[in-house]
Amino acid sequence: MTSMTLTTTLLSVEALTVDGDGVSIAPITFALEAGQRLTLLGETGSGKSLIAQAIMGTLPNGLTTSGQLTIASHTCAAADTTSRRALWGRTLALLPQEPWNALDPTMRALPQVAETHRYVAGRSKPDANSAARDDLIQLGLEEGLNKLPGELSGGMAQRVAFAAASAAGASIVIADEPTKGLDAPRRDDVVKLLAKTPDAGGALLTITHDIDVARRLGGEVIILRQGQVVERGPAEQLLNQPQTEYAQRLLSAEPSRWSDPSPFSHQASSPVVSASGLGIARGGRQLFSELDVAVRPGEIVGVVGPSGCGKSTLGDILLGVAKPGAGSVIYQDGMPRLGRQKLYQDPPAAFSPHWTLNQLLEDLLRRHQFEYRAVAPLMERLGLNQHLLDRRPGEISGGELQRFAILRVLLLKPRFLFADEPTSRLDPVTQQQTLSLLIELAREQACAVMLVSHDPALIAKVCDRQLALAG
Ligand SMILES: Nc1ncnc2c1ncn2[C@@H]1O[C@H](COP(=O)(O)OP(=O)(O)OP(=O)(O)O)[C@@H](O)[C@H]1O
Ligand SMILES: [Mg+2]
The missing domain is CATH 3.40.50.300 (P-loop containing nucleotide triphosphate hydrolases)
Known part of the structure; x- marks a missing residue:
């Protein structure tokens, strides 16, 4: 038939x-x-x-x-x-x-x-x-x-x-x-x-x-x-x-359903990082100019603006890894170089692909004299299974690697953190847990955070205030 x-x-x-x-x-x-x-x-x-x-x-x-x-x-x-x-x-x-x-x-x-x-x-x-x-x-x-x-x-x-x-x-x-x-x-x-x-x-x-x-x-x-x-x-x-x-x-x-942020009072503490009159052009286009910004210990400032408007570039300038075309950046007294950290938008680019995650963490912590003991409890709080430590960065999921990037930065106890779309590869449940942890630790350790996200609802629920860059 x-x-x-x-x-x-x-x-x-x-x-x-x-x-x-x-x-x-x-x-x-x-x-x-x-x-x-x-x-x-x-x-x-x-x-x-x-x-x-x-x-x-x-x-x-x-x-x-x-x-x-x-x-x-x-x-x-x-x-x-x-x-x-x-x-x-x-x-x-x-x-x-x-x-x-x-x-x-x-x-x-x-x-x-x-x-x-x-x-x-x-x-x-x-x-x-x-x-x-x-x-x-x-x-x-x-x-x-x-x-x-x-x-x-x-x-x-x-x-x-x-x-x-x-x-x-x-x-x-x-x-x-x-x-x-x-x-x-x-x-x-x-x-x-x-x-x-x-x-x-x-x-x-x-x-x-x-x-x-x-x-x-x-x-x-x-x-x-x-x-x-x-x-x-x-x-x-x-x-x-x-x-x-x-x-x-x-x-x-979904972020729009998260509860509203609890008000944060930074008292009269002096800013961890402050910039004035910042301006920069890239590829013949002025990304921003006359920009003033200051972030205080424990404060979470959202950075919003259309794709390609210069959010990551602003981060590089505030971290001191790129020079502004105009203006200046100053840090709180005694800020060590390691005190300024960035979470990259693109986690794979931030990891050497040849070593296991455990080797990478051990090496980093040894070099900067931090204790390895902090790794296991923090991994647990980030929902990362210990067996992932034996893998290389290319051998775990996108969202797992993104959380390893957060782990690595938090282990260094930064005083200023520029977090560029730090949870873009996470499902909404894990994203919410991860961001709450990040904020809890920032408040606890008086770390100033600038958080970039394309999601206005997320910024509204998480940040104390926001900085909008025009396109
Ligand atoms: N190359 C690899 N070798 C061994 N295990 C891997 C490899 N790639 C991924 N895994 C593991 O397989 C599981 C599923 O990974 P997968 O990348 O498919 O997740 P996913 O659902 O896409 O997650 P995400 O939303 O984070 O991208 C994860 O636990 C991860 O650690
Ligand atoms: Mg995936």
Whole structure:
């Protein structure tokens, strides 16, 4: 008997597992037909990125996978990665969690995106260039066209990587936290672009911690925790009426629902850092000028402003690692060099990739004569499992590495901390816990904190006051 049904399933994942030392993802099954969307939400470290990598066939060494995949009309065992490469680009594309991993550091944004249009999508050179220009302009990157990845802000790099990954017009797109660190208008642009794939008859698998992004994308949602599916269903139903305790907790931990900050009185203490008349231009554009700012011990000051407006640059100036074009910065008397610390927007860039986390921490603490004893209790408070210490920075999840960055900075007992999107890779529950801990310790240790976030609700709930930079 011949079947008359025309299958339109573009991506089918059957009983997919991932296993390794300390890693176990229970069999997960889902399918995406032409035009469909699926969003994975869930706890940091729950296995979302590994599921994406298992589908791509790019799991790191040391991890094994089982189960069966159908990608377009190609069916294979998940463990058999040999034929998967041929599907990359035109059929299957992944936007990885760390944009820097997807970008060539020596190539400017425009040619980087044009290359995919040319070599993967097969366009002529002029066509490829103009298509790349259109993509980047649509993402608000006119100013970034001729920049190298190292000259882009985190949010800009995120969008360039997005444009490069989607340029070949793959019918199945997997996007791993494509909107982290983006302000609301930019985030909405990315969501609209993501939606183009299913709207054109493709399939979209998105991984996100942003519940609003999941809501806007619609389709189906799966919530994961510790390698297990906790709950799944149509976005509208699941996001409005979660049934399980964890899903309820996750969905009610959005920053807008946090309680208001308790008022902080810094008395008459003198500022830890104060700057006056600051100004700087980058790439021929004045980012800010005549800026005065002072932060007192234990005070939390939010820094807000559109993507690329100079928030990270301001941090570098206040920390003394970049020179302002105008103005001056002074520190409280006796501030040691180590007393000024930064949490990077891009955690992988802040860690040497070759050593285990334990070796990195030991080395740091020994060099600066701090006690190793403080590590275990602080890891516990950050929700980090001790077994992660034996791994290298590339062998843990994005959110785990982000918390290691926080751990490392807190161990040095800073007096001034510039925290640049320090929780952008965390699920809402972990984000709330991590920020409360950060603030508690800042108050306790009289550390002045400047906190950058693209999320106005988060800033409003956490900061004593805010500094707004114009775009
Ligand atoms: N290369 C690796 N080798 C060993 N274990 C890994 C590796 N990469 C990730 N893990 C572990 O597997 C688990 C799942 O990681 P994964 O990156 O999939 O999490 P995730 O859900 O994407 O988290 P996040 O939201 O923080 O990005 C984590 O506990 C992590 O430590
Ligand atoms: Mg991840």
